[in-house]
Amino acid sequence: MKTDNMDITIDDIINTVKSYNPQANFDLITKAYNLAYEAHADQKRISGEMYITHPLHVAMILTDLHIDDVTIAAALLHDVVEDTIYTIEQMKELFGEEVAMLIDGVTKLSKMKYKFLCYIIYVKQYKEYRMWTVDKKKSRKYMW
Numbered sequence: 065m066k067t068d069n070m071d072i073t074i075d076d077i078i079n080t081v082k083s084y085n086p087q088a089n090f091d092l093i094t095k096a097y098n099l100a101y102e103a104h105a106d107q108k109r110i111s112g113e114m115y116i117t118h119p120l121h122v123a124m125i126l127t128d129l130h131i132d133d134v135t136i137a138a139a140l141l142h143d144v145v146e147d148t149i150y151t152i153e154q155m156k157e158l159f160g161e162e163v164a165m166l167i168d169g170v171t172k173l174s175k176m177k178y179k180f181l182c183y184i185i186y187v188k189q190y191k192e193y194r195m196w197t198v199d200k201k202k203s204r205k206y207m208w
Contacts, residue, residue: 072120080127081136088133096137096159103148119143138166 074097081088100119107115123139131139137159144150145167156164 072117072124074120077120077123077127077136080124081133084127084130085133088136090133092137092159092163093133093140096140096163099150099158100140100144103144103150107147115143115147134160134162135166138163141167 074094077097078090078093081090081093097120101116104115104119109115109118119140119142122142123136126136126139141155141159141163145152145155152164152168155167
């Protein structure tokens with residue numbers, strides 16, 4: 065479903081996840097997208113793009129790393145608690161403890177005032193943590 069200026073769609077994400085994890089919980093990913101889309105419906109980015117483009121891009125980056133369905137759902141929802149009326153408790157009720165914990169972690173990280181914004185992701189299939197940093201001044205992304 066492409067709308068406005070969106071160059072990545074939920075279908076793109078679903079199809080990419082299917083390519084490496086056909087057993088993924090696609091209902092969870094779709095439910096997360098639908099809630100994020102509705103929650104951000106009236107919000108626009110400074111560029112004029114729909115706000116949902118950012119969570120879609122984050123989720124697509126994670127699919128490139130073959131990240132699991134729970135983390136993809138959290139990526140789609142990561143700004144919902146910070147920028148809408150939804151709470152972490154509601155995320156826990158709707159999506160479970162693990163999704164809520166990931167959302168809460170990213171929300172706390174985004175409140176830090178540093179040159180680099182860091183996201184730490186536990187990659188289940190590799191049983192290790194990976195860090196994604198974004199240089200706020202240069203808009204560069206680094207994956208470690």
